[in-house]
Amino acid sequence: MLALIPLLPFAGFLVNATMGKRLPKNVSGGLASLLMVIAFVIAAAQVWALAAIPAESRQINQTLYTWISAGNFSVDLAFRLDALSAVMILVVTGVGSLIHIYSTSYMHEETAPEFARYFAYLNLFCFFMLLLVLGSNVLVMFVGWEGVGLCSYLLIGFYYAKKSASDAAKKAFIVNRVGDFAFILGALAMFMHFHSLDFTTVALAAKAMPIETAGFGILSLITLLMFIGATGKSAQIPLYVWLPDAMEGPTPVSALIHAATMVTAGVYMIGRTAVLFEHAPITMSVVAVIGAATALLAGTIGLVQNDIKRVLAYSTVSQLGYMFLAMGVGAFGAGIFHLYTHAFFKALLFLGSGAVIHALHGQQDIRHMGGLKKHLPITYWTFLIGALAIAGVPLLSGFFSKDEILYETFLHGHYLLWGVAAVTSLLTATYMFRLVHLTFHGEERFAGAHAPASTHAPEHSSTHAPVHLHDAPAPMAFALIVLAAGSIFAGYIGLPHAFGHNVLNEWLQPAFQATNCGAPVVTGELAGLAIEECLPGEELGGEAHTGLELSLMGVSTLIAFAGIGLATFLWVKRRDIPARLAQQYAGVHRLLLNKYYVDEVYDATIVQPIKVVSEEGLWRGFDVKVVDGAVNGAGYFVSGVSILLRLLQNGSVKTYAASTFVGAVAILAYYLWR
Amino acid sequence: MPIGHYLVLSGLLFCIGAAGVFLRRNLITMLLSVEIMLNAVNLTFVAFGRQLGSVDGQIITFFVMTVAAAEAAVGLALVIALFRSRESLNPEAFTSLKW
Numbered sequence: 001m002l003a004l005i006p007l008l009p010f011a012g013f014l015v016n017a018t019m020g021k022r023l024p025k026n027v028s029g030g031l032a033s034l035l036m037v038i039a040f041v042i043a044a045a046q047v048w049a050l051a052a053i054p055a056e057s058r059q060i061n062q063t064l065y066t067w068i069s070a071g072n073f074s075v076d077l078a079f080r081l082d083a084l085s086a087v088m089i090l091v092v093t094g095v096g097s098l099i100h101i102y103s104t105s106y107m108h109e110e111t112a113p114e115f116a117r118y119f120a121y122l123n124l125f126c127f128f129m130l131l132l133v134l135g136s137n138v139l140v141m142f143v144g145w146e147g148v149g150l151c152s153y154l155l156i157g158f159y160y161a162k163k164s165a166s167d168a169a170k171k172a173f174i175v176n177r178v179g180d181f182a183f184i185l186g187a188l189a190m191f192m193h194f195h196s197l198d199f200t201t202v203a204l205a206a207k208a209m210p211i212e213t214a215g216f217g218i219l220s221l222i223t224l225l226m227f228i229g230a231t232g233k234s235a236q237i238p239l240y241v242w243l244p245d246a247m248e249g250p251t252p253v254s255a256l257i258h259a260a261t262m263v264t265a266g267v268y269m270i271g272r273t274a275v276l277f278e279h280a281p282i283t284m285s286v287v288a289v290i291g292a293a294t295a296l297l298a299g300t301i302g303l304v305q306n307d308i309k310r311v312l313a314y315s316t317v318s319q320l321g322y323m324f325l326a327m328g329v330g331a332f333g334a335g336i337f338h339l340y341t342h343a344f345f346k347a348l349l350f351l352g353s354g355a356v357i358h359a360l361h362g363q364q365d366i367r368h369m370g371g372l373k374k375h376l377p378i379t380y381w382t383f384l385i386g387a388l389a390i391a392g393v394p395l396l397s398g399f400f401s402k403d404e405i406l407y408e409t410f411l412h413g414h415y416l417l418w419g420v421a422a423v424t425s426l427l428t429a430t431y432m433f434r435l436v437h438l439t440f441h442g443e444e445r446f447a448g449a450h451a452p453a454s455t456h457a458p459e460h461s462s463t464h465a466p467v468h469l470h471d472a473p474a475p476m477a478f479a480l481i482v483l484a485a486g487s488i489f490a491g492y493i494g495l496p497h498a499f500g501h502n503v504l505n506e507w508l509q510p511a512f513q514a515t516n517c518g519a520p521v522v523t524g525e526l527a528g529l530a531i532e533e534c535l536p537g538e539e540l541g542g543e544a545h546t547g548l549e550l551s552l553m554g555v556s557t558l559i560a561f562a563g564i565g566l567a568t569f570l571w572v573k574r575r576d577i578p579a580r581l582a583q584q585y586a587g588v589h590r591l592l593l594n595k596y597y598v599d600e601v602y603d604a605t606i607v608q609p610i611k612v613v614s615e616e617g618l619w620r621g622f623d624v625k626v627v628d629g630a631v632n633g634a635g636y637f638v639s640g641v642s643i644l645l646r647l648l649q650n651g652s653v654k655t656y657a658a659s660t661f662v663g664a665v666a667i668l669a670y671y672l673w674r
Numbered sequence: 675m676p677i678g679h680y681l682v683l684s685g686l687l688f689c690i691g692a693a694g695v696f697l698r699r700n701l702i703t704m705l706l707s708v709e710i711m712l713n714a715v716n717l718t719f720v721a722f723g724r725q726l727g728s729v730d731g732q733i734i735t736f737f738v739m740t741v742a743a744a745e746a747a748v749g750l751a752l753v754i755a756l757f758r759s760r761e762s763l764n765p766e767a768f769t770s771l772k773w
Contacts, residue, residue, distance in 0.1 A: 651769030657695055 001046060002062040002079045005089060006130035008039040009096075012123035020116025028112070029104035032119035036100045036126060040093035047086045055510050058083055061136065068139075075197060080136035084271050084511035087336060087504075088133035091343045092261050095483075096126045099256040102351055102479035105472075106252055106358060118158060118250070125151035129261050133268060138187045138197040141269070145183065145233065148262045149176045155257060156249040168245040175242040179232015186225030193218050203275040207513075211279050223276050223283040227290075230266025235317050236294045236324060241599055243317055247309040251354030254309060259316045259350050260343040267323040267339050274332050274512035288328025288409075292420040295321030297596070299427035303434070304582075304592040307364050308353045311435050315390065316346055318424060322405055325421060331408035332512045333505035337494045338401035340504070344490050345389040345398055348483035352383035355472040355480065356439060360446055366435060371444035375469045378477050380440050382484040387436050389487040391429035392560040394553075397491030399560070404496065407552050411545065422559060429563020437571040498549045680721035687714035701756065701763045705749045712742045 012035040020028050050060055063078040081089070100122060107118055125148060132144025150173075157169030187197065194202045212220050230236070235243035246258045257263070270277055270287065277284055295318045302314035319342050326335035357364055359376055373380045389398035402425065409418045472480060494504040570578050582589040591597070648659075687710055694707025716735045723731020753763065760767050 646772075649772050651772035653765050653768065654696060661692060661696075 001042065002060060002081055002134065003064060005039050005043050005046070005093065006079075006127050006134060008035045008042070009123040009126035009130070011035060013120050013127060016116045016120035016123065020120055021113040023112070023116060025108065025112050025115045026104070028116040028119055029100075029107075032123050033097065033100040033104060035123065036093060036097040039126070039130075040090075040097045043089045043093045046081055047090060050081055050083075050086055058510060072195060073191070075137055075139045077140060078136040079134040079140075080199070081134065082511050083508050084268070084336065085133045087340055087508070088268055089130060091340055092126065092129050092133065095260045095343050095347050096129075096256060098479040098482055099252045099260075099347065099351070101475050102255075102354070103250075103252040105475040106354055107250065118155075121151055121154045121158070122253070122256070125155065125257060125262070129265075132265055136198060136200075138190060138199070141272070142183065142187060145229075145265060145269075146180065148257070148265065149173065149180065149233070152176070152246070152257050152262055155253040156246045158249055158253070162248070165248040168242075168248040172242040172246050175239050176232045179229045179239050182225045182232075183229025186222050186229060189218065189222045189225060193222070199272055203273070203513075206276045206279055209279055211281065213281055216282055217280075219276055220280040220282045223273070223280040224286065226269060226273065227266075227283060227287055230269055230324075231290065232266075234263050234266030234320050234324070236266070236290050236320065237297065240294060240298065240317050241602060244310050244313040244595070247307070247313050251309065251350060251357060254313070255347045255350030255354065258313065259346040263316065263320055264323070264339045264343070267320070267327060267335055270324075270327045271332050271336050271508075271512065277327070278330065278512075284328050284330065286328070288325050288414060288417055291321045291324025291326075291328050292417045292424075293321070294318070295325065295424040296420050296427075297321075299424045299431065301592055301595050302431040303427060304589060306367055308356065308366050308369070308435065308439060309350070309364055311366070311431060312346070312349055312353060315349075315428065315432065318428060319346065319390070322402065322421065322424070325409060325417060326405040329409050329412045329414055329417070331405065331412070333494075333502075333508045334401065334404040334408050336508055337504050338405055341389070341397035341401040341487075341490050341494075344483055344486035345386045345396075348382060348386040348480065348487050349390065351476070351480055351483065352379050352386060355379040355476055356383075358476070359469050359471070363446060366438040368445050369439045370442045370446070371440070372446075372469075373440040376440075376471045378471050378480060382480040383440070384436060385484045385487050387432045391432050391564055392425055392556055393564075394557050394560075395488075397487050397489070399556070400491035400494050400496065403553055403556050404494065404502075406556055407496070407549050410548070410552055422555070425556060425559050426563045426566075429560050430567045433564045433567030434571050437567060441572060442575075496549055496553065498546045498553070677721055677725045680717060684714045684717040684721070687711075687717065699764050699766065701753045701765060702750075704765065705746065705753065708749075709742060709746065712738055 009032075012032045016023070016028050016032060023031075046060065050058060053059070060081040061078065062080075063076045065077055066074060067077040068075045100119070103118070103122065107115055110118065128144045128147025128151060130144070132141055132148060135141040135144060153169045153173040156172050157166045159165045160169075190202060191197055194205050196202055196205070206219060209219065228239075232239040243258060243263065247254055249258070277287070298314045298317035298321060302311050302318060305311045305314060319338070323335045323338050323342070326332070326338060355376065356369065356372060356379060359372070359379070360369070363369065385396070389396040392399045392402045406418060406421055406425070409421060471477070494502050496502070594600070691707045691709075691711030691714060694710065695704050698704055698707065716738050719731040719735050719738070721731070723729060756768060757763055
């Protein structure tokens with residue numbers, strides 16, 4: 001059954017890739033969506049079955065066949081469903097289904113072959129993503145890891161006729177390759193040390209090893225290499241540069257791949273190998289610092305960007321930074337919790353922005369929006385819910401997960417990182433509400449003259465509001481409303497200790513231990529039955545910390561409202577202040593607007609030198625001179641020698657007879673006088 | 675009679691044949707010269723066969739004669755075909771088969 005979950009989207013890919021051109025649009029899109037929904041139902045059933053298994057042995061394994069067997073190296077194509085991958089498959093198939101449904105409407109203007117190509121890619125992506133999360137060893141995970149990278153490339157470059165889109169696709173792929181290379185090295189180092197690539201085997205072996213507090217050992221090496229892999233896929237410093245550019249792809253793709261699922265693969269991978277990371281404190285601090293730094297950096301950039309999708313992209317980078325911060329301080333449960341809530345509200349925000357772009361016929365610049373609230377009520381309200389959730393307003397999902405990260409960071413004694421995260425939290429609330437205000441509130445700035453749709457409807461150019469403005473059609477509205485509900489309620493499975501039970505954390509903890517916590521401890525009684533629970537090792541929450549937790553919660557609530565208030569003050573009440581600030585601190589503003597010139601720095605320090613070396617050294621030097629020289633030289637040598645040899649072939653039969661005779665005599669003479 | 679006499683005779687015949695192939699400018703004469711060379715070899719075989727008291731030399735001579743007959747037939751057919759195309763029997767006329 002487990003194998004069916006990834007194979008259903010794969011079947012959809014095969015149908016759409018081979019016959020898609022001839023299928024009508026509602027068949028190709030409908031089939032792709034239907035298969036995803038079925039996969040979601042099966043996934044839910046499997047998770048339900050998983051929940052029935054007692055926590056100590058909570059795993060469902062399925063081995064399809066032995067993939068590679070060479071000497072002592074053996075890898076099975078095997079799937080494993082445990083508490084951690086259960087969360088992931090529900091997110092992937094659930095959000096994936098909604099985005100498929102949304103896409104049937106969003107992409108309806110494409111021609112039938114393009115439409116089918118889009119859904120083929122989307123299904124293929126889901127297949128690889130499910131392979132990634134269900135794989136029971138590093139190699140299966142790696143196949144999925146590379147596969148989602150490929151699909152990301154294909155979908156970013158979906159409008160391949162556009163130069164910027166194909167450039168962005170190449171950038172994403174190449175930057176990801178850098179990380180993937182480190183990932184491969186990490187996997188090799190893991191195999192060399194543990195002689196196995198199976199997650200459970202490796203985790204058990206690693207658990208027996210001492211924690212590498214003293215120095216940089218093999219575990220630190222493995223985890224650090226794998227984390228570099230994660231920085232590529234999950235857009236962290238220094239490899240985050242591809243994600244903002246990836247917004248060239250269709251908006252539902254940004255929602256699914258570049259916000260909800262693929263970019264969280266790195267976080268998932270750390271959760272999967274949590275035991276190794278726990279034994280490598282050096283790597284853990286690197287992860288935490290990189291995460292916090294990325295969160296802050298991306299947050300500051302997001303504050304000044306003007307493209308609606310770019311703001312969301314930087315927000316994604318920033319939130320991923322939060323997740324890595326959580327992983328880095330050892331709060332794996334909190335990191336996965338934020339991953340899960342983020343999937344809801346960030347997919348919602350992206351789909352909402354897609355609805356706005358759809359309504360405005362491709363306009364993405366928030367300076368040319370405004371006042372859309374009354375034109376697009378469904379989009380507005382759902383987008384607002386998403387923005388409130390990400391800003392961390394109490395009782396919405398983002399509040400619980402973000403608060404847990406902040407709390408755990410503080411609890412583990414990383415006060416500086418907590419400060420950075422808190423500042424980022426303020427920035428998040430501010431830029432999200434800047435986006436809300438500039439897009440939906442204020443005066444309407446999307447008059448025909450500004451919109452690229454002006455060619456589309458010249459008769460409307462005189463009127464202020466284009467008549468074409470329509471709210472999200474039914475499939476899009478459906479996805480938005482379901483995700484909005486998710487953004488509100490998803491957090492309640494991870495309530496803070498002060499309020500109740502953190503169900504998610506307890507559910508996840510066994511997955512972060514080596515297999516299933518060594519000795520189960522009786523922690524409570526219910527209806528006369530002893531409930532055996534794993535006592536999570538890192539669980540520090542107790543009565544003693546309730547006060548701290550509540551006060552930190554108060555702080556983050558204040559921060560959220562401060563951010564929203566600040567945004568409202570600056571971009572609604574006093575529109576002149578941001579402009580004046582931008583003028584006064586023109587240098588800072590330009591620095592942020594140009595994303596700290598990181599792209600330019602990379603271009604100057606990495607891209608250009610590689611270009612020069614490739615062009616002058618490898619192409620003009622090695623290829624033209626050495627390779628071509630050797631090939632042409634061989635040719636010249638042969639033709640030179642043949643000029644001499646062809647003199648022998650003069651067509652005269654007498655000469656041939658004579659040379660045969662002379663040859664025979666010479667051979668005879670040799671044998672006679674030898 | 676000692677074997678040396680036979681061998682000297684056959685050597686002489688072979689050289690005459692070879693000289694004929696190299697020096698004459700008529701295809702038919704060259705073919706005849708080749709026959710002389712073959713028969714010189716035949717003589718050697720028969721002579722050695724008698725010397726060693728075995729029939730092997732005579733058997734192989736029959737093989738050579740068979741091949742020589744076939745070769746003469748094919749050779750003369752070629753000569754006729756060549757003559758029809760160039761109106762000449764001089765081998766120097768047929769040197770177009772080169773690079």
